[in-house]
Amino acid sequence: MRRVGFVVNPIAGMGGRVGLKGTDGVANEAQAAGAEPIAGPRAQLFARTFLELSKHDESLRVRWQTCGRAMGAAPLRGAGVSEETIEVVHTPGERTTADDTRRGVDACIGRGAELLLFCGGDGTARDVAEAAKDRIPILGIPAGVKMHSGLFAVSPSVAAHLLVSYLRGQLRIGAAEILDLDEEAYRKGEWRVRLFATAKTLVEPNLVAGGKVMIDEVSEEAIRGELAVHFSELFENEPDTLFLLGPGSTLNSIATAIGIDKTLLGVDAVVGSKAVAKDLNEKGILDLLDHHPKAKLVVSPIGAQGFILGRGNLQVSPAVLRRIGTKNVIVVATPAKLAMTPILRVDTDDPALDDEFHKREYLFVVIGYRTSKLHPIQR
Amino acid sequence: MSKRDPTSWMRAEYEALVAQSLDWKLRVLQGPSAPRSVVDGKNVIMLCSNNYLNLSNHPKVKRAAREAIKTHGAGSGSVRPIAGNMDLHEELERRIARFKHRDAALFFMSGFAGNAGLIPQLAGEGDAILTDELNHGSIIDGVRLTKAQRVIYRHCDVTDLERALKEVDSWAKKILVITDGVFSMDGDIAPVGDIARVGEEFGAMIYVDDAHGEGVLGDGGRGVASHFHVEEKIQIELGTFSKALGVVGGYVAGSNELRNYALNKSRTWLLSGSHPPAVAAACTAAIDVLETEPRHVKKLWSNTKYFKKRLVSMGFDIGRSETPITPVMLGDSATAKRFSERLFDEGVFALPIVFPMVAKDRARIRNIVNAGLRREDLDEALAAYEKIGKELKVLA
Numbered sequence: 001m002r003r004v005g006f007v008v009n010p011i012a013g014m015g016g017r018v019g020l021k022g023t024d025g026v027a028n029e030a031q032a033a034g035a036e037p038i039a040g041p042r043a044q045l046f047a048r049t050f051l052e053l054s055k056h057d058e059s060l061r062v063r064w065q066t067c068g069r070a071m072g073a074a075p076l077r078g079a080g081v082s083e084e085t086i087e088v089v090h091t092p093g094e095r096t097t098a099d100d101t102r103r104g105v106d107a108c109i110g111r112g113a114e115l116l117l118f119c120g121g122d123g124t125a126r127d128v129a130e131a132a133k134d135r136i137p138i139l140g141i142p143a144g145v146k147m148h149s150g151l152f153a154v155s156p157s158v159a160a161h162l163l164v165s166y167l168r169g170q171l172r173i174g175a176a177e178i179l180d181l182d183e184e185a186y187r188k189g190e191w192r193v194r195l196f197a198t199a200k201t202l203v204e205p206n207l208v209a210g211g212k213v214m215i216d217e218v219s220e221e222a223i224r225g226e227l228a229v230h231f232s233e234l235f236e237n238e239p240d241t242l243f244l245l246g247p248g249s250t251l252n253s254i255a256t257a258i259g260i261d262k263t264l265l266g267v268d269a270v271v272g273s274k275a276v277a278k279d280l281n282e283k284g285i286l287d288l289l290d291h292h293p294k295a296k297l298v299v300s301p302i303g304a305q306g307f308i309l310g311r312g313n314l315q316v317s318p319a320v321l322r323r324i325g326t327k328n329v330i331v332v333a334t335p336a337k338l339a340m341t342p343i344l345r346v347d348t349d350d351p352a353l354d355d356e357f358h359k360r361e362y363l364f365v366v367i368g369y370r371t372s373k374l375h376p377i378q379r
Numbered sequence: 380m381s382k383r384d385p386t387s388w389m390r391a392e393y394e395a396l397v398a399q400s401l402d403w404k405l406r407v408l409q410g411p412s413a414p415r416s417v418v419d420g421k422n423v424i425m426l427c428s429n430n431y432l433n434l435s436n437h438p439k440v441k442r443a444a445r446e447a448i449k450t451h452g453a454g455s456g457s458v459r460p461i462a463g464n465m466d467l468h469e470e471l472e473r474r475i476a477r478f479k480h481r482d483a484a485l486f487f488m489s490g491f492a493g494n495a496g497l498i499p500q501l502a503g504e505g506d507a508i509l510t511d512e513l514n515h516g517s518i519i520d521g522v523r524l525t526k527a528q529r530v531i532y533r534h535c536d537v538t539d540l541e542r543a544l545k546e547v548d549s550w551a552k553k554i555l556v557i558t559d560g561v562f563s564m565d566g567d568i569a570p571v572g573d574i575a576r577v578g579e580e581f582g583a584m585i586y587v588d589d590a591h592g593e594g595v596l597g598d599g600g601r602g603v604a605s606h607f608h609v610e611e612k613i614q615i616e617l618g619t620f621s622k623a624l625g626v627v628g629g630y631v632a633g634s635n636e637l638r639n640y641a642l643n644k645s646r647t648w649l650l651s652g653s654h655p656p657a658v659a660a661a662c663t664a665a666i667d668v669l670e671t672e673p674r675h676v677k678k679l680w681s682n683t684k685y686f687k688k689r690l691v692s693m694g695f696d697i698g699r700s701e702t703p704i705t706p707v708m709l710g711d712s713a714t715a716k717r718f719s720e721r722l723f724d725e726g727v728f729a730l731p732i733v734f735p736m737v738a739k740d741r742a743r744i745r746n747i748v749n750a751g752l753r754r755e756d757l758d759e760a761l762a763a764y765e766k767i768g769k770e771l772k773v774l775a
Contacts, residue, residue, distance in 0.1 A: 170734065362542055367531070370526070370527065370529055371528075371530075371531065372529070374532070374543055374546070
């Protein structure tokens with residue numbers, strides 16, 4: 001029997017209904033304002049759908065490793081999951097906390113879970129990713145106020161379908177970004193999304209091309225290798241150009257493969273395949289640009305949402321972009337990531353700059369060694 | 380102990396394929412590939428061969444092969460550039476050129492060898508290759524061997540192609556646009572007329588792989604360029620003798636310059652032993668048949684129209700096919716696999732095309748209609764479709 005971890009954040013999503021834009025640190029307030037729990041019912045809907053989908057297929061039997069009460073066991077029982085397949089690995093107190101989530105995840109992995117499903121929002125995703133430490137893939141059942149991170153299924157029942165596909169070996173493991181809004185700032189009317197980490201998740205393998213796909217089907221790993229060769233060549237062919245590499249797992253893996261020590265979440269600078277500066281802030285970038293008249297920025301879209309600027313890379317300010325020139329922005333994505341990202345977006349905080357991008361309508365996206373594809377960019 | 384086990388990785392990789400049901404399970408034909416064949420000991424109606432016109436069984440084609448063995452032997456003895464260039468090869472190439480209304484042609488070991496050998500010689504550093512996202516794997520591999528910048532354009536989308544042409548126009552030295560003529564999974568036809576028109580504006584070379592259009596489309600089966608009346612705008616036509624022409628081998632047709640260049644540069648051509656005399660002679664005979672017996676192409680189309688019309692009237696979804704390649708859309712992979720198994724039980728050989736060859740919800744049975752099928756064969760196959768369609772609740 002396959003072991004799957006299942007962790008529910010029972011208070012996730014409660015803030016949204018009462019206008020609190022998130023539940024971080026304000027769960028009591030939300031409850032006082034009459035917020036109804038939404039994570040439990042959604043977790044139960046997921047489990048019910050999965051039971052229905054798997055009832056005639058012995059190969060889809062799952063042993064659920066979960067937390068006590070509302071953090072997993074209760075919604076599973078509510079959906080009709082049989083008692084002998086539920087294993088409680090962590091029992092929370094009366095009032096659940098982020099620490100319960102982390103301890104639950106750690107216990108699931110400790111008992112051999114191969115995949116972890118969690119039910120919650122971006123805040124829960126952060127806690128789960130932190131505890132999972134890239135050991136196993138994680139997949140979110142959406143129940144939060146905000147779901148910016150790239151590892152949520154679009155609905156609880158889709159999460160059930162994805163689990164079935166995963167158990168049948170039809171999904172690949174890829175990387176996703178964990179993003180969260182700074183809720184303190186957001187409640188004051190500021191929109192500030194930060195990239196917190198990356199995690200392993202499930203991705204639908206997309207066809208790179210048709211024809212004899214059995215041969216063409218290129219693994220995510222091979223594609224990243226190809227991209228590394230592409231950029232290594234580019235850096236060497238333009239030894240006078242300063243390349244600024246944006247945050248995220250795509251660029252991190254490219255840099256690592258070339259042998260450049262890159263920060264995962266920061267903007268780093270490279271000249272001729274050598275790292276010249278790391279984790280730059282806006283001022284740092286502008287200082288570098290003073291010494292390098294030729295510069296290019298390499299960014300990768302946030303999966304699904306498609307932002308290439310203005311999310312997770314605010315150090316690339318309008319002033320920086322004007323100096324580099326919008327034509328010198330290079331977008332890179334693996335074909336699988338691009339396929340789940342229908343539209344590219346920018347939010348530079350400078351309408352004229354945004355317009356410069358929007359007017360182009362399509363941008364080239366590098367998807368392999370010397371290989372690119374035009375992809376729409378819209379408001 | 381040796382340092383490493385040289386081959387254990389193979390078993391591991393193979394077992395992983397088997398675990399995901401991605402391994403090929405080979406079926407065995409006992410006898411010729413014919414409209415009714417014996418497959419794994421069972422007599423079946425053949426709906427998945429590429430032998431569109433049934434020329435592999437044509438008496439003239441078979442006779443030509445036998446005669447060539449008598450006069451020229453079983454093998455050619457060498458590669459073409461050294462001592463393996465026979466009069467039969469030269470004759471075949473003249474006949475291809477005449478049939479295709481081109482100046483010259485070059486015969487390759489296969490269509491795959493044509494793409495893999497020629498494409499890398501047509502574009503390099505500083506050039507751009509624009510290629511349809513659903514092009515055949517042999518094109519993809521040919522493209523991978525070049526140093527050109529590659530742009531993948533949306534399937535059959537001339538607007539996206541034009542956008543890409545405008546983008547590469549400022550820096551590309553040469554531009555090569557490559558498309559399949561007919562796409563093998565869906566049976567749809569590339570808009571080769573429009574592709575040639577926009578390509579011409581930018582001075583691009585247009586390269587059409589017409590493996591599934593040859594012997595099927597155009598005047599007397601001359602292919603997709605003839606179908607759209609744009610032969611003079613297509614610089615490179617690649618074709619194959621392994622499908623409608625019933626034998627084996629690929630070719631490129633175009634100008635004399637193309638032939639001269641290709642035979643001096645294509646490594647798959649220069650370094651492969653040449654085709655045996657029987658193959659070259661049989662291919663020439665197949666062209667003879669196409670030129671003198673127009674009834675085969677006509678029969679292919681009347682069979683195709685009948686088969687498609689009946690499937691649609693039963694309530695099956697046949698996708699966007701415009702050619703004898705007729706997919707029957709079934710949704711999920713399990714249904715498609717089950718459907719194919721049941722068809723085989725009922726004496727119809729048609730293979731399922733499932734994920735990951737097509738998207739998960741687009742699993743299908745791919746039928747390829749054949750000119751050699753009689754009306755009663757088609758009716759028998761259609762009756763099986765109707766029966767199983769109802770049985771598996773695909774039809775109401």
